Amino acid sequence: MKRLLGLSHTHARELKKGSAELLILSLVETRARHGYELGKLIEQRSGGAITFSAAALYPLLYRLEKRGWIQGRWVERAGQRRRRFYALTPSGRRILDEQRTTWRAFAAAINRIAGTGEA
Numbered sequence: 418m419k420r421l422l423g424l425s426h427t428h429a430r431e432l433k434k435g436s437a438e439l440l441i442l443s444l445v446e447t448r449a450r451h452g453y454e455l456g457k458l459i460e461q462r463s464g465g466a467i468t469f470s471a472a473a474l475y476p477l478l479y480r481l482e483k484r485g486w487i488q489g490r491w492v493e494r495a496g497q498r499r500r501r502f503y504a505l506t507p508s509g510r511r512i513l514d515e516q517r518t519t520w521r522a523f524a525a526a527i528n529r530i531a532g533t534g535e536a
Contacts, residue, residue, distance in 0.1 A: 437469070437477055438486075439520055442505060442513040445487055449504035452478055478503055486512050
C-alpha cells in the first residue's frame with residue numbers, strides 16, 4: 418500500500434478501512450462498474466493517495482453484495498473476458514446516504530478539533 422497522505426502504514430490502513438464502503442458505494446451510485454475499474458477510479462480520483470489491492474477489494478465487494486447493498490452480475494462481451502459488474506441497490510442507496518451524512522459530521526468534528534478551518 419502506498420503512503421496515504423504521508424500517514425504511517427497503520428494509520429493509513431485504518432483510515433482506508435473506515436472509508437472503503439463509502440468509496441465503493443459512491444462509485445457504483447450512478448452506474449454499474451467492475452472491480453478492476455473501481456480500484457482504478459479510487460486510485461485516479463485520490464491522486465494515487467488511496468489504492469486497493471485485488472486481495473482487499475474483491476472480499477469487500479463480496480461482503481457488500483452479501484449485505485444486499487450492491488448487486489453483481491456477470492457480463493460477457495465479445496473479445497473480452499467475463500467481468501462482474503456491481504450496481505447499487507435501494508438498500509445500498511440508504512446506507513450510502515447514511516454513510517455520507519456520518520462522514521460529513523465526522524470530518525467537520527475533526528476539522529473543528531484540529532483547527533484546520535475546513536468543514
